[in-house]
Amino acid sequence: MYSAVMTMNTSERLIEAARGLLWERGYVGTSPKAVQQAAGAGQGSMYHHFAGKQDLALAAIRRSAEELGAATEAVLGGGGSAYARIEAYLLRERDVLRGCPMGRLTMDPEVIAHPELRAPVEEVLGRVRGRLAEVVREGLDSGEFSNALDPDEIAAAVLATLQGGYVLARATGGRAPFDSAVRGLLALLAPRAAAP
Amino acid sequence: MYSAVMTMNTSERLIEAARGLLWERGYVGTSPKAVQQAAGAGQGSMYHHFAGKQDLALAAIRRSAEELGAATEAVLGGGGSAYARIEAYLLRERDVLRGCPMGRLTMDPEVIAHPELRAPVEEVLGRVRGRLAEVVREGLDSGEFSNALDPDEIAAAVLATLQGGYVLARATGGRAPFDSAVRGLLALLAPRAAAP
DNA sequence: GTCTATAGTCGGATAGAC
DNA sequence: GTCTATCCGACTATAGAC
Numbered sequence: 001m002y003s004a005v006m007t008m009n010t011s012e013r014l015i016e017a018a019r020g021l022l023w024e025r026g027y028v029g030t031s032p033k034a035v036q037q038a039a040g041a042g043q044g045s046m047y048h049h050f051a052g053k054q055d056l057a058l059a060a061i062r063r064s065a066e067e068l069g070a071a072t073e074a075v076l077g078g079g080g081s082a083y084a085r086i087e088a089y090l091l092r093e094r095d096v097l098r099g100c101p102m103g104r105l106t107m108d109p110e111v112i113a114h115p116e117l118r119a120p121v122e123e124v125l126g127r128v129r130g131r132l133a134e135v136v137r138e139g140l141d142s143g144e145f146s147n148a149l150d151p152d153e154i155a156a157a158v159l160a161t162l163q164g165g166y167v168l169a170r171a172t173g174g175r176a177p178f179d180s181a182v183r184g185l186l187a188l189l190a191p192r193a194a195a196p
Numbered sequence: 197m198y199s200a201v202m203t204m205n206t207s208e209r210l211i212e213a214a215r216g217l218l219w220e221r222g223y224v225g226t227s228p229k230a231v232q233q234a235a236g237a238g239q240g241s242m243y244h245h246f247a248g249k250q251d252l253a254l255a256a257i258r259r260s261a262e263e264l265g266a267a268t269e270a271v272l273g274g275g276g277s278a279y280a281r282i283e284a285y286l287l288r289e290r291d292v293l294r295g296c297p298m299g300r301l302t303m304d305p306e307v308i309a310h311p312e313l314r315a316p317v318e319e320v321l322g323r324v325r326g327r328l329a330e331v332v333r334e335g336l337d338s339g340e341f342s343n344a345l346d347p348d349e350i351a352a353a354v355l356a357t358l359q360g361g362y363v364l365a366r367a368t369g370g371r372a373p374f375d376s377a378v379r380g381l382l383a384l385l386a387p388r389a390a391a392p
Numbered sequence: 393g394t395c396t397a398t399a400g401t402c403g404g405a406t407a408g409a410c
Numbered sequence: 411g412t413c414t415a416t417c418c419g420a421c422t423a424t425a426g427a428c
C-alpha cells in the first residue's frame with residue numbers, strides 16, 4: 001500500500017494523504033503543510049492542483065464517501081437472511097479505534113458549517129441508512145422481524161450503534177465497548193423462537 | 197445565564213468559556229486566545245490562573261464530566277420500571293445538534309493522546325454505562341426483560357445509540373435521525389405482551 | 393491579579409522563478 | 411508542474427510592569 005502511494009502522481013498522493021489526516025485529525029486539525037509533508041509534495045505543488053485547503057479536503061471527503069458507500073453495499077447486498085446481512089454488516093472487520101471516516105467529520109464545526117464539505121458526509125450516511133432500512137423491510141416482509149418495527153427507525157438504530165460504539169471505544173482506548181454495543185443490539189434484534 | 201457569567205470571577209469565567217468552546221470545537225480547535233475573549237479575560241490573567249491550555253482544558257473537562265454524571269444519575273435514579281427509566285433517559289431533553297460534550301472529545305486526537313485529558317471522559321462514560329447496566333439488571337430481575345439479554349451489552353447499546361444518534365443528526369443538520377434511532381432502540385427494548 | 397510587550401512557531405495563501 | 415521566497419495573521423507561551 002505504501003509502495004502504491006509511491007507510484008501515484010502528486011495529485012493522488014495529496015488526496016490520499018488528506019484522507020488519512022482528515023480521518024485522524026478532522027478538518028480543523030489538518031493543515032495544508034501536514035498534508036504536503038505526508039504526500040511528499042511541495043507547497044506550490046499543492047496549490048497548483050487544488051485551490052486551497054477546502055478544495056483538497058472536498059476531494060478527499062468525496063473519495064472516502066465513495067469508498068464507504070461501496071464497502072457497505074458489498075456487505076448488505078450479499079446473500080442470506082435480513083438478520084444475517086445486518087449481522088455481517090455489524091461484525092464486519094473494522095479498525096474500531098480509528099472510527100468512521102465520515103462520522104468523525106460530523107464532529108468538526110468547519111465541516112458542519114460549510115454545506116459543500118458536509119454534503120458528501122450527509123449523502124453517504126443517508127444512503128447507508130436507506131440501504132439498511134431496505135434490508136430490514138425485507139426482514140419484515142419475510143416475517144423474520146416483528147411487524148411492530150419501523151424499518152427506518154431500526155436502520156437508524158443500527159447505524160447509530162456503530163457510530164456510538166466508536167465513541168465509547170475511543171473513550172476507553174480499547175474496542176471492548178464497541179463489541180459490547182454491537183452484541184447488545186444483535187441480541188435485541190435476533191428473531192426469537194420463543195420467550196423463555 | 198449570561199448575567200450569571202458576568203458575576204463570576206475570572207477563573208470561573210475562563211472555565212465556563214473553555215467548556216463551551218471545547219464542546220463546540222474540540223481541543224485542537226480551541227485556542228487560548230478564543231477562550232480569553234469568550235471569558236472577557238486578558239492573556240496574563242489566564243496564565244496566572246492556569247498553567248496553559250492543557251491545564252485549563254483539564255479543569256473544563258472535569259467540570260463537564262461531573263455535570264454529565266449528575267444529570268444522568270438524576271434521570272436513572274428516578275422512579276418507575278427499568279424500561280421507563282431507560283426511556284426517560286433516552287427521551288430526556290437534549291440539544292441534539294450540539295451533541296455530547298464528552299463524546300465529542302473522543303474524536304479529538306490530542307485528547308486521546310493525553311491520558312490526563314482522556315481520563316475524565318473515560319471515567320464518566322464508563323460510569324453512565326455502569327449505571328445503565330444496573331437498571332437493565334433490575335429489569336431482568338423483575339422479569340421485565342428477556343433473560344437472554346446481557347446488562348452490560350444492553351447498556352453499551354443504549355449509550356452508543358445516543359452517541360451515534362448525535363453523529364447522524366449532525367450529518368443531516370437536523371435532529372430527525374437521532375429521534376429515529378432512539379425510537380428504534382426503544383421498540384427493540386420494549387417488553388412485549390405477545391408477538392403479533 | 394491583571395495588563396501589555398514580546399517571542400518563536402505554525403497556518404493558509406500568493407508570487408514568481410525554473 | 412514543481413520549487414523557493416515571502417506575507418500576514420494566529421497560536422502558545424513568557425517576561426515584566428502596574
